[in-house]
Each structure stands twice: as C-alpha cells, then as structure tokens.
Amino acid sequence: MxxxxxxxxxxxxxxxxxxxxxxxxxxxxxxxxxxxxxxxxxxxxxxxxxxxxxxxxxxxxxxxxxxxxxxxxxxxxxxxxxxxxxxxxxxxxxxxxxxxxxxxxxxxxxxxxxxxxxxxxxxxxxxxxxxxxxxxxxxxxxxxxxxxxxxxxxxxxxxxxxxxxxxxxxxxxxxxxxxxCQEGRGVRILEGGKKLSQHDYTYYDEELRKFITGDWIKVSKLISQFLNKAKQTTGDAYLLWRIKQLVAAGELDAQGELKGMKDFEVRGKAAAAAMPPVVEQSATEK
The missing domain is CATH 3.40.50 (Rossmann fold)
Structure with a gap:
C-alpha cells in the first residue's frame, strides 16, 4: 500500500x-x-x-x-x-x-x-x-x-x-x-467540493494591502499577520514575491534590501505622500 x-x-x-x-x-x-x-x-x-x-x-x-x-x-x-x-x-x-x-x-x-x-x-x-x-x-x-x-x-x-x-x-x-491548465491564469481557489476557480496572479494583493499602513512594518511580520488573519492564504514565498511586485510598481515604499522576509520593511505610499512637507527656515527666521 x-x-x-x-x-x-x-x-x-x-x-x-x-x-x-x-x-x-x-x-x-x-x-x-x-x-x-x-x-x-x-x-x-x-x-x-x-x-x-x-x-x-x-x-x-x-x-x-x-x-x-x-x-x-x-x-x-x-x-x-x-x-x-x-x-x-x-x-x-x-x-x-x-x-x-x-x-x-x-x-x-x-x-x-x-x-x-x-x-x-x-x-x-x-x-x-x-x-x-x-x-x-x-x-x-x-x-x-x-x-x-x-x-x-x-x-x-x-x-x-x-x-x-x-x-x-x-x-x-x-x-x-x-x-x-489552458486558461493561463496563476491562482486557483477552492470554491467547495472539488470545484476550483482561477484568478490572476494579483489575486492576493488586495488582501495584503489591508495589513499595510503608513507605518513601517517588517515583511516577515506582514506575512505572518496575513497568514493568521486572511480567509484565503497561500505560501509565504508567493506572498513575498507579490510584495516585491507591489514595491516595483511604486505602490509601496520600502527600506532595506529587497531580499528575504526579514531583510526589508514596507509602508503604504499614500501615507508617505500625505506627510506635510518640511519647510526650511531662513537664516533670519533662525
């Protein structure tokens, strides 16, 4: 057997x-x-x-x-x-x-x-x-x-x-x-029984964004929160790749080396853009 x-x-x-x-x-x-x-x-x-x-x-x-x-x-x-x-x-x-x-x-x-x-x-x-x-x-x-x-x-x-x-x-x-197999899409979700539906490679991006704020967060922590709280999850390697894709697309700020999950942090772009500009004081004002 x-x-x-x-x-x-x-x-x-x-x-x-x-x-x-x-x-x-x-x-x-x-x-x-x-x-x-x-x-x-x-x-x-x-x-x-x-x-x-x-x-x-x-x-x-x-x-x-x-x-x-x-x-x-x-x-x-x-x-x-x-x-x-x-x-x-x-x-x-x-x-x-x-x-x-x-x-x-x-x-x-x-x-x-x-x-x-x-x-x-x-x-x-x-x-x-x-x-x-x-x-x-x-x-x-x-x-x-x-x-x-x-x-x-x-x-x-x-x-x-x-x-x-x-x-x-x-x-x-x-x-x-x-x-x-012939549809050419990248994510499969179980609908019930043995029925699978297919979605684009970006399927998990929207749910990932829910765990990203204006504060810096280590990617390892972000992925951990996603895996513990999201209804639909996938492997951490795939999630790491999607986060890097969001950074490359300009949707997220990142600091550190874009390598492993513990090597860099991310935050939402919108929050960074919303920060008030720093106004330099003139010499007389000082």
Whole structure:
C-alpha cells in the first residue's frame, strides 16, 4: 500500500496513525509542488514542466528559498510519478491511497496526479475529507482544512472512507483540470467540493494591502499577520514575491534590501505622500 499526501506536515501525522494500527501501514510519498499557484500550460510535457520550474526560480529569486528548485532539497514530482507508475505496472497487487483535505493545495495536487493514473483505475483510492467532522484533542468537533490538524487516532476512522476513484471521475476530472491548465491564469481557489476557480496572479494583493499602513512594518511580520488573519492564504514565498511586485510598481515604499522576509520593511505610499512637507527656515527666521 502506498499513501500519497500533498503537504509535508501530513506525513508525520499519518505515520503516527500507522503506529496505532500496523495493518494500516504503508509507504508515504509527498507531491511537493503547490499546484494552486503558477503556470500549468502544457504541464504534462517536458517544455511545460520546465516553464513551471523557471517560474518558481523567478518567484524564489533573492528570497529565503532561492535555489530550492535546483539544489536537490525539493524532489522531482514528475520523476516521482514516473517511478510510481512503474511500481503499479510491475506489481498488480499494489494499491494507492490518495489523501486530500478540503483546501486548494490538496485538491489541485489531486487533479494533477490522478490525471496520470487512469490506466490503474480500480487500484487508486481517494480519501477526500471534505466537510467531514472530526474530534480534536480537546474532544470538540471540528472540520479540518488540512490533514495535519487531524489527531492520529481519527485517521483510523477516516481510512474507512477510502473508495476507488471511479471510471467516471477518471473521465471527467482530467477534462476539467485540462481546461484550467489552458486558461493561463496563476491562482486557483477552492470554491467547495472539488470545484476550483482561477484568478490572476494579483489575486492576493488586495488582501495584503489591508495589513499595510503608513507605518513601517517588517515583511516577515506582514506575512505572518496575513497568514493568521486572511480567509484565503497561500505560501509565504508567493506572498513575498507579490510584495516585491507591489514595491516595483511604486505602490509601496520600502527600506532595506529587497531580499528575504526579514531583510526589508514596507509602508503604504499614500501615507508617505500625505506627510506635510518640511519647510526650511531662513537664516533670519533662525
């Protein structure tokens, strides 16, 4: 049994669930790319995949994660899926469980992955934990947006929800995903169920501006406030890139080096412009 997750923090909680029920155990693989942002045009071709990698290089350039695309610290998802397909082909008894919670990151990853596994229909299972109640560590009912927030013991109940991805889903879902891939837009938002809508790369800018005032604020603090308070969030690297884009467009003042999140501060342009001019006194006035 092979388990697939789409976020690093999901690996640990799933492995803790294995400790509670060894028969549930299996290898856990993570699809690491965040398919909720970035270009998807021709993403299943070598050229399209390289274009996506180049986009990530530009997003990460000069920031806290510069070089991650090529330094070996991030796995090659394409190679990972190729190896997975080989294993499924070589062992007809092998099955795959795909875990996804109700968030745009997991759902986008699900679409990207399952579109490559149609020939293994009947052996690919989905555990989509959307709108399902779980009990947290305090004994209260909650609806998790991420697998990592589910206590390990609750996974033992969740596994009963595993079902094969149907032939109909293998027909319809890739068609819907391919439509999104060809639209050429950069941000995907989960509307509910498995429905994704697409938006321009500037989608998060308006919400970011709500946390920017006339006072200087460290970008690391700005991003932290956004992630803690905004309804729709994304990765900090993407947010850092958008802040730099707003500075480059002249919408924000900045001081410090425009590199990592802790290297510079920003403030609203309008507030700076509203400051009264300094009038120099003449020698007689002094």
């Amino acid at each position: 092979i388990h697939i997750v789409f976020q690093y923090n999901d690996i640990e909680v799933l492995k803790k669930a294995f400790e509670l029920e060894p028969s549930f155990q299996g290898e856990v693989l993570e699809i690491q790319d965040d398919f909720a942002v970035g270009p998807l045009t021709d993403v299943y071709t070598a050229e399209g995949w390289e274009a996506r990698k180049q986009w990530w290089r530009e997003i990460l350039a000069g920031g806290d994660y510069q070089g991650k695309v090529d330094d070996g610290s991030v796995g090659d998802d394409v190679a990972k899926v190729a190896a997975l397909r080989q294993r499924l082909t070589g062992d007809e008894k092998e099955i795959l469980w795909v875990w996804a919670a109700q968030n745009k990151h997991d759902v986008s990853g699900y679409y990207w992955l399952m579109s490559q596994l149609k020939e293994f229909q009947g052996r690919v299972f989905i555990l989509y934990l959307n709108n399902l109640p779980f009990i947290n560590e305090k004994g209260l009912i909650f609806y998790p947006e991420n697998l990592s927030s589910i206590p390990p013991r609750e996974f033992l109940k969740a596994r009963k929800l595993a079902r094969p991805i149907t032939l109909s889903e293998f027909e319809i879902d890739p068609d819907e995903w391919n439509k999104l």
